Amino acid sequence: MMRAWIPPTLLALCGSVLATGLFLKGDTGTAAVLLPAFLALSAVNSPLIFPRSIGAREARRRSLADGRPVVYWRPGCTYCLRLRLRLGRGARRLHWVDIWRDPDGAAVVRAANDGNETVPTVVVSGRPHTNPDPAWVREQISGSGPQQ
Known part of the structure; x- marks a missing residue:
């Protein structure tokens, strides 16, 4: 059961790390776009959509x-x-x-x-x-x- 959550968890984690890095560099606009995109991908790949x-x-x-x-x-x-x-x-x-x-x-x-x-x-x-x-x-x- 936990294996089903690995892809969406990794997507959310990667998006969060990437957005945080961009935010700390001062690129808040790109961070604000990338984080929701990664979270949307995470949701679409989660077992919850089925x-x-x-x-x-x-x-x-x-x-x-x-x-x-x-x-x-x-x-x-x-x-x-x-x-x-x-x-x-x-x-x-x-x-x-x-x-x-x-x-x-x-x-x-x-x-x-x-x-x-x-x-x-x-x-x-x-x-x-x-x-x-x-x-x-x-x-x-x-x-x-x-x-x-």
């Missing part, structure tokens, strides 16, 4: 019950972030599994991707799709469009 993760077994059970896709992801993954942001509010309708927190989820992803932990891996109707187009995932959420 819907609450559940375990892989629970996600499979819920997916079988309601037909919604399961998204296997990890913090710091730019493709996961892209998918999450492009889905907007619809992301809350999916079942999210953080593979860094759930060994079963990591095993599912490795099985679907020739031993690699390539994310996001979206499972729709039992079929895995690695790094799918967010528009396609949105179609799967709404139930419109063919399931491939």
Whole structure:
């Protein structure tokens, strides 16, 4: 669980150190721009931006019950972030599994991707799709469009 917080913590720390150094040199304008930028990057890479993760077994059970896709992801993954942001509010309708927190989820992803932990891996109707187009995932959420 702590591993998920390493990238955002490092971003916030680096931004703070850089801004402090610039401020002490008298470059307050650049410091005032860089610190919020680093903090924003930190927030975007934190687990807080994603819907609450559940375990892989629970996600499979819920997916079988309601037909919604399961998204296997990890913090710091730019493709996961892209998918999450492009889905907007619809992301809350999916079942999210953080593979860094759930060994079963990591095993599912490795099985679907020739031993690699390539994310996001979206499972729709039992079929895995690695790094799918967010528009396609949105179609799967709404139930419109063919399931491939």
